[in-house]
Amino acid sequence: MHTSTALEADRETIAGIASGDAGTLEALYRDYFPMVLHMVTQNSGTSDEAKDIFQEAVIVLYDRVKQGGFELNSKLKTYLYAVCRRLWLKQLGDQGRMFQDVRDYEDTISVEDDLAVHEEKDQQMSLMEEALDKLGEPCRSIIHDFYILGQSMQEICERFGYTNADNAKNQKYKCLQRLKKLYFTANNK
Amino acid sequence: MNSMSEQEFIFLADKYLRKELDATERTAFEAYCTAHPDKATQLTTHQLFLEQLQVHADRKALKQELTAIADKYAAGGPLEAKQTTIITTLWNRFKINSLVAASVAIIAVFSTLWLSGYYKTIETATSNYSALRRDMNTVKKNVNAQNAVINSINSGQRRGDESKSHFGATGFIVSTNGYVVTNYHVIKDADSVHLQNSKGDAFRAEVIYIDPANDLALLHIGDSAFKPLKSMPYTFKAAVSDVGEDVFTVGFPRDDMVYGQGYLSSQTGYAGDTTAYQISIPVNPGNSGGPVLDSRGNVIGIISGKQKGLDGASFAIKSEALLKSIEAIPQDSLTDKLVMGKKNTLQGLARTEQVKRIQDYVYMVKVF
Numbered sequence: 001m002h003t004s005t006a007l008e009a010d011r012e013t014i015a016g017i018a019s020g021d022a023g024t025l026e027a028l029y030r031d032y033f034p035m036v037l038h039m040v041t042q043n044s045g046t047s048d049e050a051k052d053i054f055q056e057a058v059i060v061l062y063d064r065v066k067q068g069g070f071e072l073n074s075k076l077k078t079y080l081y082a083v084c085r086r087l088w089l090k091q092l093g094d095q096g097r098m099f100q101d102v103r104d105y106e107d108t109i110s111v112e113d114d115l116a117v118h119e120e121k122d123q124q125m126s127l128m129e130e131a132l133d134k135l136g137e138p139c140r141s142i143i144h145d146f147y148i149l150g151q152s153m154q155e156i157c158e159r160f161g162y163t164n165a166d167n168a169k170n171q172k173y174k175c176l177q178r179l180k181k182l183y184f185t186a187n188n189k
Numbered sequence: 190m191n192s193m194s195e196q197e198f199i200f201l202a203d204k205y206l207r208k209e210l211d212a213t214e215r216t217a218f219e220a221y222c223t224a225h226p227d228k229a230t231q232l233t234t235h236q237l238f239l240e241q242l243q244v245h246a247d248r249k250a251l252k253q254e255l256t257a258i259a260d261k262y263a264a265g266g267p268l269e270a271k272q273t274t275i276i277t278t279l280w281n282r283f284k285i286n287s288l289v290a291a292s293v294a295i296i297a298v299f300s301t302l303w304l305s306g307y308y309k310t311i312e313t314a315t316s317n318y319s320a321l322r323r324d325m326n327t328v329k330k331n332v333n334a335q336n337a338v339i340n341s342i343n344s345g346q347r348r349g350d351e352s353k354s355h356f357g358a359t360g361f362i363v364s365t366n367g368y369v370v371t372n373y374h375v376i377k378d379a380d381s382v383h384l385q386n387s388k389g390d391a392f393r394a395e396v397i398y399i400d401p402a403n404d405l406a407l408l409h410i411g412d413s414a415f416k417p418l419k420s421m422p423y424t425f426k427a428a429v430s431d432v433g434e435d436v437f438t439v440g441f442p443r444d445d446m447v448y449g450q451g452y453l454s455s456q457t458g459y460a461g462d463t464t465a466y467q468i469s470i471p472v473n474p475g476n477s478g479g480p481v482l483d484s485r486g487n488v489i490g491i492i493s494g495k496q497k498g499l500d501g502a503s504f505a506i507k508s509e510a511l512l513k514s515i516e517a518i519p520q521d522s523l524t525d526k527l528v529m530g531k532k533n534t535l536q537g538l539a540r541t542e543q544v545k546r547i548q549d550y551v552y553m554v555k556v557f
Contacts, residue, residue: 022254054334055255059416062251121244147239148246150207173196180238 010076017065028058032077036084045088053091057083060118062110082111111146131182148173193221195231202232204525206239210291227396237477254526258278282306317497318459318504319372320374320404322556323357323442359440359479359492360384362550363425363515365418366525367410369394370476370511371554372493373401384552387446390414397523399515403464404493407518408554409525421530422546423480425508428488432456436468438492438505439544440479441553447478456503459496466490468492469501478554481505486535486543492498 016024032165033054040050061084064070072079132140138160145151157168193201204210205218222229302308360371376382376396385391392412399406430436434453439446451470458465466556468481472492481490490505515527535543 025254025303026258026261029255029262033259033262051259055252055259058255059248061253124241125245125248128241132245143242146203157208169200170196173199176199183241184240 006075010072013076014065014070014072017062025058029054030079032080035077035081039081039084039186040088043088043092045092049088049091053084056087056118057070060114063118063121077162079111083115086111086115127186128183131186134182135175135179139171139178140173141169142175143179159161198228198231199235199251202235205232206236217523218304244345246446269449303369317499319371319474319494319497320357320494321474321477322372322375323473323477324355355555357441357444358477358554358556359475359477359486360552360554361478361480361547362418362421362552363407363511363529364525364527365421366528366529367415367417367465368525368527369408369410369552369554370491370515371406371407371408372491372506373399373404374493375477375554376406376408376556377401379556381557383555383557384410385555386552387548398514398518400517403510403514405491405506405511405514407515409523418549420532420534422534422543423482423486423488423550424530424533425512426483427509427512429456429507429509430466430483430489435484436470436481436488437471437484437540437544438470438476438479438481438487439548439551440472440476440492442473443476444553446548446551446553447476453502454501458506459494462504464507465493466507468503469504470503471501472503476503480547480551482535482543482547484540486533486538486547 009096013024013028017028033050036054036057037047037050040053042046046175055082061080132143135143142156142160145156146153151159152166153165153172156172157163157165160166160171162171201210201214201218205215211217222232270422338520356375358371358375360369360375362368363370376399379396382394382396383391384394392410392415392469394410394412397407397409430453432455435450436453437448437450439448441447449470449472451468454469455467457463458467462497466481466489468490469479470492472479472495476492477494479492480488481492483489489509490507491511492503493506496502496504515529518527520526535546538546
């Protein structure tokens with residue numbers, strides 16, 4: 001139904017998301033947020049809630065794209081709308097509120113699978129966040145600097161004021177063990 | 190390397206994953222893992238855990254970026270500017286100015302209209318109804334003022350200020366102990382009200398009740414010079430009179446009493462007002478408040494006004510409205526009891542005799 005140019009633009013956007021291009025995210029926001037804002041505010045939501053919903057939808061899309069093999073079967077707009085709609089429905093349902101919008105996209109697509117994956121992942125995320133919060137400083141920063149930023153033990157040693165790299169190494173090991181323990185205990189609950 | 194502590198293993202694993210091991214170390218580590226399956230599992234777990242950590246960090250960074258974009262968007266940053274057209278931008282910029290300009294224009298227009306008397310003209314133009322109080326003419330006012338000046342020169346002292354507006358109208362007795370009814374429009378801005386009978390005796394009167402809806406006012410003569418009158422010659426007719434009824438009135442369109450005669454021409458008043466009659470009697474300013482009587486001497490109404498530019502269309506408030514209005518007066522607030530005449534002594538008399546009998550009960554109302 002949609003023209004090839006629109007499809008082309010959607011593909012470009014997806015490529016932009018995959019490469020983590022900030023401009024693409026901005027454009028995504030500019031092009032599709034008003035639609036979501038309208039949908040949410042028309043259905044007993046606030047603009048802040050719309051923002052959260054849209055953010056979550058972009059994350060779903062991002063994860064999906066990162067996962068690879070994401071093939072758009074519909075317009076990106078339709079996909080985002082469907083995701084946002086499902087998310088908002090769920091939130092309303094959780095709060096015992098009603099959704100009055102009867103407007104269904106004719107080609108509303110099933111996003112249930114993506115959302116199930118997303119939900120699972122989200123759970124993992126919050127477990128990790130919780131574990132990191134419990135871990136506290138300076139462990140959290142040490143772990144982050146070493147594993148995420150890929151800094152060397154020497155840099156960490158200097159930054160955190162350890163007398164030698166061995167001390168820092170010991171400290172990092174203890175932190176990691178503690179984090180693993182926190183994370184896996186929470187995970188097995 | 191046969192055995193190593195967990196700490197050493199993790200250290201090596203990190204190095205291995207970060208590809209910081211050289212070729213020999215690498216082979217040795219891999220061989221160690223193959224030799225110790227439990228260590229191999231540990232490596233996989235460690236790797237997965239680190240991946241999870243990475244995903245978490247990525248997600249956090251993405252969220253931060255999105256929040257930043259959202260804030261930028263909410264703050265009306267470049268995103269919004271791209272979307273809004275030039276018209277809206279201009280409107281936003283000059284909204285306040287144009288609102289101020291609009292309000293100034295509105296105020297200017299309406300105050301000019303008001304100052305130029307436009308609304309007064311509208312009011313007069315839209316109403317053809319003319320209340321019949323008599324504005325004591327300017328000539329007389331001037332003469333009075335002149336006399337006052339002369340008097341004050343002669344006597345060397347100033348008299349009361351005579352320059353205030355001054356109206357004349359008619360009123361008539363409804364209770365012999367000094368209750369007189371007239372129109373509300375006659376006394377509405379009154380400083381003081383005086384009643385003068387046909388003999389020329391004047392009494393000071395007080396307004397004790399007003400009924401602006403029916404254009405009625407009740408006065409009471411509080412003057413000590415006033416002597417209660419003999420029983421009233423007329424009665425009040427509560428029922429509606431028929432069209433064609435022969436009616437007459439007496440009033441004070443000038444300083445002497447004037448008789449007028451005509452007929453009841455409609456059972457509704459100005460613009461279909463059901464509390465009034467239309468009567469065909471030539472009336473003039475000053476006739477307001479005069480009684481309208483039928484040939485048997487019943488008061489059927491009170492002259493209140495006429496239609497401008499239409500001959501013989503005068504209006505009289507129905508006596509039914511008068512009676513209702515009087516009933517509504519709280520009796521406790523009256524000093525003397527209001528007793529309306531019950532006996533009609535005019536029936537069957539010639540008109541000249543009827544007028545003679547009622548003339549003592551009709552007063553000229555002078556309003557200062």
